Amino acid sequence: MTAVIQAPEAPAAPPETKRSGIGWEQVRQAVPGAVRRLSPRHLWHNPVMLIVWAGAVLTTAIAVIEPFAGGPGTSGGTQVPVAFTAIIAVWLWLTVLFANLAEAIAEGRGRAQADSLRATRTSTTAQRVHAYDADADAPAERARTAAVASSDLRLGDHVVVTAGELIPGDGDVVWGVASVDESAITGESAPVIRESGGDRSAVTGGTRVLSDRIVVRITSKPGETFVDRMISLVEGAARQKTPNEIALDILLASLSIVFVLVALTLNPIASYAASPVSLAVLIALLVCLIPTTIGALLSAIGIAGMDRLVQRGVLAMSGRAVEAAGDVTTLLLDKTGTITYGNRRATDVVPLAGVTREDLLRAAALSSLADPTPEGQSIVELARAEGMTLDARTPGDVVPFTAETRMSGLDRPDGTRIRKGAGSAVRAWLAAEGAPLSEADAQALGAATDAIASSGGTPLVVAIAAPGAPARALGVVHLKDVVKEGLTERFAELRAMGIRTVMITGDNPLTAAAIAKEAGVDDYLAEATPEQKLALIRKEQEGGSLVAMTGDGTNDAPALAQADVGVAMHSGTSAAKEAGNMVDLDSDPTKLIDIVRIGKQLLITRGALTTFSIANDVAKYFAIIPAMFMGVFPGLGVLNVMGLHSPASAVLSAVIFNALVIVALIPLALKGVRYRPVAASQLLGRNLLVYGLGGLVAPFIGIWLLDLVVRLIPGF
Known part of the structure; x- marks a missing residue:
């Protein structure tokens, strides 16, 4: 069946895939959510902010009571302004609000995409198969269907979908081939081909068939479709904390408890x-x-990490997978479609003695005019690129390729027969025609095929039998699995990150070695079976490595499930998507490299802001501790290096800075710290220099500037 691409009928708007900065509209939409998050039921999972919330509640209560209790009095031997407690309470509430705002903005960035995805979940009419007519020619014509609502479809049902109709649910194509508009899901306007019997059989509910007719077996239950899972994930509802986040939460909670004890002991000492x-x-x-x-x-950093993947068309099923991507040390990549273009291309021809290059190329091209395979079409393209004029309507009977003959060709009306295929198959055909190869031609043909195979290419032998002349071999066509441009540089970049790359292929070791060398990968696994892929991953993991791999077929499912980061192609089978913990909506396997970069960026961002936060707290000691006690212990005045006006202005300035710095860092938390592939020692040095030193210096400048403003308030 031939897939004819037609224009889509009002496709759904593609999801937003690129975002830059934070707009006022995003902030406005996030404010109501930030206010709702002021409830302790939401804050209990964040012990640090829960302590701030409790402090805000207590300070508010004190501010309400103070006017009836004679005012705030003194603190540390210094008179406290009348409005001091109330202002502190306001800024403590703002601190909690700003923290909630960061999380609300991070989650809100996925809502636009979720809304566009919901538009694809409209109930449609499906043609469910209920019986078959055994006398019809094709499965889709044999099917007797009944119209039902898509919500009534059940797991295992078969539906017939024709051009212009929406696919009613997630499934696998079991018959036919068609072009499908997936722009509502992936954002890509170009239609894709989906066909039965391969790794491009999976279809998603809500996408539109543009041509032909297919039979789809439903593989999901209502409410559990891929789109439903996408909506849940992009909104952050299903996001779970990663082990790294949990460990950091424990550390922050421990530090908070320590400082609570410190604060509780200060007042008895002061009294x-x-x-x-x-x-x-x-x-x-x-x-x-x-x-x-x-x-x-x-929390915002973790949500933003998943959102950055969504912006690049990758859906992470868990935050753990994003974090694991940052620690990956071994990267497994399929050769076909990942390292190479996947479709072998004709790059050259090698004629035998007595045969011109033009005769060989013309014969190969004529036998490929009706050959629909990418390899056959590349031969035609090579001939035309070299100036040959070929009429696509050249008459003749096409001889299709079969696994039995391992040849294809053309039988022309004048009796000329052209064959191209594997060397042994063409030799057998020549022998059957009564024209076996001479010893010289056999040696020349063997040398040419061996040279092509050793270089990583595939040789196709071309032979011709014309009326009144003996059949003869013309030469060899060199098919090459072309390595994608720029991959060598990208693999070198991964090597600089400390990541080992391994190419996995079903090719023989000779071909695999040649492709691996050209691509620049560190190692390869040839003639790989599903069991061997799984064994390789387990071996790497037993050695302490975190492994990432990509795949699209059912035979990749075990390895995808075993890998720490398993990226399944959206165009692949349902089994592959269920096994992986990420789905690439664009079905671009090289995106695995970008996933690793985003994972590392997430870890670096978290580490950088943790360093800044701790260094930031150190600087605040120099503002508050002298302010609390230098009225009683004048010697502490030497610690007032910022020259703050009064204890009250120092405390208030520190609290205000503590709240405002959260707002200032929200864009960095959402965008992420820029990652460069450098050694860990260099990364640590830069982290300490920029965010450690910056965390020390920024509060000194910020609190000093705020103090200049606060001292203008009467009483401070």
């Missing part, structure tokens, strides 16, 4: 020195000492 500290100041001290910056941004 003993006849200089009690107000509860509002103690709460401010606690909030500034605990790592609020990273506590506020941690």
